[in-house]
Amino acid sequence: MRYDMQLPWWAWLLMGTALVLFILMVVISVRRNHGVKRSLFASPYTLWMLLFTIVPVILIGYYAFTGTDGTFTLDNFRNFWDSNFDMKKLVGEEYASTIPRGTVNVDTLTYSLWMAFLCTALSLLLGYPAALFMADRNMKLGSSLVVLFIIPMWMNFLLRTIAWMSLLEDNGLINSLLRSIGLEGVQLMYNSGAVLLGMVYNFLPFMVFPIYTSLSKQDINLSEAAADLGCSPMQALMKVTIPLSLPGVISGITMVFMPSVTTFFIPRVLGGGNTMMFGDLIESKFLTEGNWNVGSALSLIMMVLILISLSILRKADPNGEGGGIV
Amino acid sequence: MVDNEHLIDLRHICKEYDGVTVLDDINLYIRKREFVTLLGPSGCGKTTTLRIIGGFETPTSGELYFEGKEISSVPPYKRRVNTVFQKYALFPHLNVHDNIAFGLKLKKMPKAEIDKRVDAMLDLVNLRGYGKRKVDALSGGQQQRVAIARSLVNEPEVLLLDEPLGALDLKLRKEMQLELKSMQQRLGITFLYVTHDQEEALTMSDTIVVMRDGHILQIGDPKHIYDEPANAFVADFIGESNILRGTMVHDELVSFAGHEFPCVDFGFGSSVPVDVVIRPEDIMLVGEDVGQITGIIQSVLFKGVHYEMMIDCGDFTFKVHSTTMQPQGSRVGLSIVPFNIHIMKPMELPAEEAKADAV
Numbered sequence: 001m002r003y004d005m006q007l008p009w010w011a012w013l014l015m016g017t018a019l020v021l022f023i024l025m026v027v028i029s030v031r032r033n034h035g036v037k038r039s040l041f042a043s044p045y046t047l048w049m050l051l052f053t054i055v056p057v058i059l060i061g062y063y064a065f066t067g068t069d070g071t072f073t074l075d076n077f078r079n080f081w082d083s084n085f086d087m088k089k090l091v092g093e094e095y096a097s098t099i100p101r102g103t104v105n106v107d108t109l110t111y112s113l114w115m116a117f118l119c120t121a122l123s124l125l126l127g128y129p130a131a132l133f134m135a136d137r138n139m140k141l142g143s144s145l146v147v148l149f150i151i152p153m154w155m156n157f158l159l160r161t162i163a164w165m166s167l168l169e170d171n172g173l174i175n176s177l178l179r180s181i182g183l184e185g186v187q188l189m190y191n192s193g194a195v196l197l198g199m200v201y202n203f204l205p206f207m208v209f210p211i212y213t214s215l216s217k218q219d220i221n222l223s224e225a226a227a228d229l230g231c232s233p234m235q236a237l238m239k240v241t242i243p244l245s246l247p248g249v250i251s252g253i254t255m256v257f258m259p260s261v262t263t264f265f266i267p268r269v270l271g272g273g274n275t276m277m278f279g280d281l282i283e284s285k286f287l288t289e290g291n292w293n294v295g296s297a298l299s300l301i302m303m304v305l306i307l308i309s310l311s312i313l314r315k316a317d318p319n320g321e322g323g324g325i326v
Numbered sequence: 327m328v329d330n331e332h333l334i335d336l337r338h339i340c341k342e343y344d345g346v347t348v349l350d351d352i353n354l355y356i357r358k359r360e361f362v363t364l365l366g367p368s369g370c371g372k373t374t375t376l377r378i379i380g381g382f383e384t385p386t387s388g389e390l391y392f393e394g395k396e397i398s399s400v401p402p403y404k405r406r407v408n409t410v411f412q413k414y415a416l417f418p419h420l421n422v423h424d425n426i427a428f429g430l431k432l433k434k435m436p437k438a439e440i441d442k443r444v445d446a447m448l449d450l451v452n453l454r455g456y457g458k459r460k461v462d463a464l465s466g467g468q469q470q471r472v473a474i475a476r477s478l479v480n481e482p483e484v485l486l487l488d489e490p491l492g493a494l495d496l497k498l499r500k501e502m503q504l505e506l507k508s509m510q511q512r513l514g515i516t517f518l519y520v521t522h523d524q525e526e527a528l529t530m531s532d533t534i535v536v537m538r539d540g541h542i543l544q545i546g547d548p549k550h551i552y553d554e555p556a557n558a559f560v561a562d563f564i565g566e567s568n569i570l571r572g573t574m575v576h577d578e579l580v581s582f583a584g585h586e587f588p589c590v591d592f593g594f595g596s597s598v599p600v601d602v603v604i605r606p607e608d609i610m611l612v613g614e615d616v617g618q619i620t621g622i623i624q625s626v627l628f629k630g631v632h633y634e635m636m637i638d639c640g641d642f643t644f645k646v647h648s649t650t651m652q653p654q655g656s657r658v659g660l661s662i663v664p665f666n667i668h669i670m671k672p673m674e675l676p677a678e679e680a681k682a683d684a685v
Contacts, residue, residue, distance in 0.1 A: 221415035224382055227402040228409045229429035229480065235403075239428075243419050 017044070057303075063296035076297035080105045105281065105298065112278035113305075115192065116260035119199040120207075123256045124249065126200070127207035131248075132241075134208070135215035146212070149205050161198050161269050168194055168270070190272035198266040206255040214248025215241070250316050258306060278302060328532055329358035332391075333483060333516055334379060339388035341374055341540075348374050350540040352388070356484070356518060361510055363519045363527040366537035367563070372520045375537075376486050379518065380409045393483075407484040408477035412492060414469045416461040422448075422472050423457035429480040447475040450509065467498045474506070484516045491526065503529050524564045528552065536560050557673040561603040568609075568644050571672070572602040580669055583642040585619045587662060591669040601670045606634070606647040608666035617659015626654050 021044055067073040079085045083102030091099070130149070134142045152160060167173045168188040175185040188194060218241065226236035264279030278298070285295030334356040341349040349371045356362050364372035377383040378390060381402030390398040397405060408429070416425050426447055430440045448454050451471035461469060470490060477485055487506075491499045507530045510517045521527055527534050528548045536543045536551065544556040555561035558569045572582030577592035582602045594600055614620050621639035632647045637660065644660065652658050 219413065219415060221411045221413060222417060224402070225409070225411060225415040225417070226428075227382075228380060228407075229476070230403045230432040232401075232403055235432065240417060244417075 060296045060299050060303075063292050064300045065297075066293060068293060076293045077301075079294045080297055080301060108276055108281045109278050109301070111275075112261055112263075115196060115199065115277060116257055116263075118196055119203060119260040120253055120257045122196070122200050123204050123207040124253065127204055127252065128211055128249070131208050131211035131215055131245075134212050135218075137220065149208055153205055157202060158265065160202060161266055164194075164198055164201065164270060165189065168197075189270060190274050192271065192275055194270040195267045195275050195277075198270040199260055199263060202266065203256045203260060206259070207252040210251035210255065211245055211248040214245045214251075218244055246316070250313050254310065254313055257309065261306065262302060328360045331358050332356070333358045333360075333393060334518075335389075335391035335394075336375070336379075337389045337391070339375070339378060339385045339390065341371070341378065341383065342386045348540050349378075349385070352540075352542060354535060354542065354545070356516060359514050359516055361507070361517045361519065361530060361532045362535060363521060363531040363533070364535050364537055365521060365524060365527040365563070367522055369539075370537040371540040372522075372537050373488055376409075376488055376518060376520050379484070380407060380486050381405050406482055407486055408480050408482040409486040409488065410470075410473050410477050410490045412488045412490065414473040416469055416472055416476070418460075418462055420461070421457065422453065422459050422461060422464070425461055425472055426457075426476045426479050428476060443479055444475075447479045450478070451475045466493050467502065470494065470502065474509075478509075478513065478515070482515065484518055485510075487517060487519045489521055490519075491521075491523075499526070506530065528564070534564075536563065538563075553668075555603060555668065555670070557670050558601040558603060559673055561668065561670075566606050566645060566647075568604045568606065568642075570602045570604075570642055572600050572669075574598045574600045574669065578664070580667065583619060583639055583644075587618060587667055588664045589667040589669060590664050591667075594669065594671075599672055601672045603668040603670065604644075604662060604666060606645045607632070608662060609644060609646045610661045610663075611635075611646065611648050611650070611652060612659040612661045614657050614659045617661050620657055620659050622657050623652050623654050626651060 064076055065072055065074070067075060075085065075089075081101075082088070083104045084099050085102070087102075088096035088099055130145065133139060134145045134149075136142055155163075165172070169175065170185060170187070170189070172188070174188060179185055222240055222244065223236050226240040227233070231239060262279045263277055264283050267275045267277045267280055282295055282298045282302070285291050285298060289295075332355045334354075336352050336354045339349055339352040340347065352371070352375060354375075364375055366372050374383060378385050378398070381397075381400060381404075385398055388398075389396050392405070392407075417428065420428065423441075423444055426444045427440050430443060435443075444457065445454075448457060451474055453468060453471055453475070456464070456468070456472075461472060464472065470493075473490070474485075474487075490506075491502050494502060503526055506517075519527075519530065528551075531548055533545060534548055534551050535545050536556075538559060544551060544560050546554075551560065552564055555564060555567075558567075561567045562569055570582045572580050574591075574594040574596065575581050575586060576596045577594075578589055580587055580589045580591070580600065580602060619639050621637040621644065624636040624638050624643065627634040628651075629647075632649050633651045635646045635648065635652065637644045637646055637658065639660065646660070
């Protein structure tokens with residue numbers, strides 16, 4: 001294979017514009033009161049957002065509310081509720097009542113939400129003590145633990161997931177080990193447990209780092225003050241350290257829950273054909289079935305769900321102190 | 327006012343961090359209702375001493391007694407002392423009322439009683455009606471008061487204060503000094519106060535402990551420390567001083583700056599090198615012909631209450647405080663009464679400081 005290192009002319013144009021813009025922004029922020037309206041320089045960014053974020057969302061909306069013939073319809077959402085909807089339309093009113101409601105789409109969504117909830121809860125349970133340990137100034141191991149958490153992130157996400165296969169497979173490392181000491185092999189892959197494991201493994205750092213940041217920002221005197229006023233170490237943790245790290249916790253929950261609920265690929269690799277999550281479902285609608293309309297409707301439902309959960313979380317951290325993307 | 331009973335006893339306390347000695351054989355007792363100040367430059371070990379008493383550090387060796395019981399391994403939350411931290415360390419997630427109520431809630435006190443005591447504390451620190459405010463909406467001085475109230479409400483045997491006024495401006499600091507002192511006297515609580523501000527120490531304390539490089543240099547009441555500093559360092563640190571190398575000719579006669587002066591000290595021996603300390607306000611400017619020595623005024627600075635003049639006497643440049651000004655360049659006579667000449671054994675100075683003194 002020959003690798004074409006040449007970029008098309010428009011790519012160069014784009015990069016050149018970005019560079020010029022960057023230099024302009026730096027110059028302008030250094031020398032103020034230059035007479036030019038500063039908001040003018042934000043317009044390219046606005047354009048960018050419009051092109052690559054707003055337009056796709058509008059397109060998703062358009063596809064979601066139109067049929068294959070391009071006319072307005074809510075059928076795609078009916079399809080979400082009843083996956084046999086198309087079939088019922090096909091066989092006509094007469095026989096439609098004999099076909100039961102297809103629940104696969106709703107079930108997949110429920111399953112995705114449940115898995116995302118479990119993944120987030122598990123990450124929090126595992127991540128908080130880790131962050132606490134890392135942020136402890138008396139702990140010499142803390143900083144090396146930070147590095148240990150970062151190193152896996154240097155590897156590609158797909159690779160990390162596939163690596164778990166070689167551990168969990170029927171003839172994988174763990175099962176070989178079990179057999180070599182005379183035990184029965186265990187079915188580790190192709191179930192929800194393996195999917196959950198893969199998700200927690202991949203998303204745990206996104207839980208740990210926001211919490212770690214908010215913990216290490218905390219004034220050491222605060223926990224000393226708590227001890228001084230009569231808190232045992234456990235009480236100081238519950239009454240001062242944890243409440244003050246809540247912004248980080250909320251940020252962590254957001255950063256884990258969002259990718260968890262939309263996750264795909266992990267279920268396919270570690271769950272085999274036995275599990276499907278909402279992300280996989282959307283992917284299959286677009287790429288396998290080629291049904292962009294239903295796929296868009298499912299995406300829209302997902303987006304609304306995420307927006308709702310974000311607005312709930314935002315209430316808990318109104319100042320955005322966790323530095324999250326809420 | 328101050329009881330004779332020892333409340334806290336530090337015996338041979340040493341503290342090392344990674345092989346570096348921070349405190350070296352500290353022996354100190356604190357009596358009930360006493361206002362004790364640990365005074366010294368930064369790095370002298372005063373905060374470490376406070377933290378050992380508070381329970382945030384354990385001494386490497388030595389014993390710490392509280393009402394006769396050894397407590398050096400008792401965790402902070404079981405000690406009947408409370409600390410006011412340098413940076414206040416108020417809980418940002420709680421309002422003023424809940425910050426002050428923090429310790430009482432831990433004691434499972436009924437809510438009505440807590441509210442009563444918190445309100446009384448708010449009155450005491452002049453913050454009546456501030457209970458619902460967020461702590462980060464308060465000014466530095468107000469936060470300081472909340473921190474003090476939060477500690478005092480627990481009715482500690484000893485209140486430890488770690489440079490609590492360091493972040494306040496001069497005027498507020500002076501006000502708070504008086505307030506703290508009167509609070510301490512009214513409540514009859516023992517205060518252990520850490521500061522590097524000698525004026526603060528002189529204003530507030532019953533007893534001052536001057537520290538340096540992990541050692542205690544002198545313990546005494548403010549007047550004693552000021553008038554009879556144990557060595558040149560204490561003299562220099564407490565107020566301004568002229569510190570000279572001199573020679574004790576014999577009892578009650580000392581030689582420095584190229585002249586012999588009668589003094590009141592004795593027992594040093596004859597022809598022994600000594601340190602001589604003279605406060606700038608103790609040097610009298612007299613006529614050129616009647617002075618013990620004469621000098622030329624090098625510079626005059628107006629300091630508000632007095633003028634500060636540097637007077638070159640050939641061998642030594644004296645710093646003199648006087649309410650009357652002499653013009654720069656004029657020749658004046660200097661006179662020092664024997665009582666105001668303080669003689670002390672020369673202190674072992676680290677090499678670099680000895681050099682600085684020579685300049």
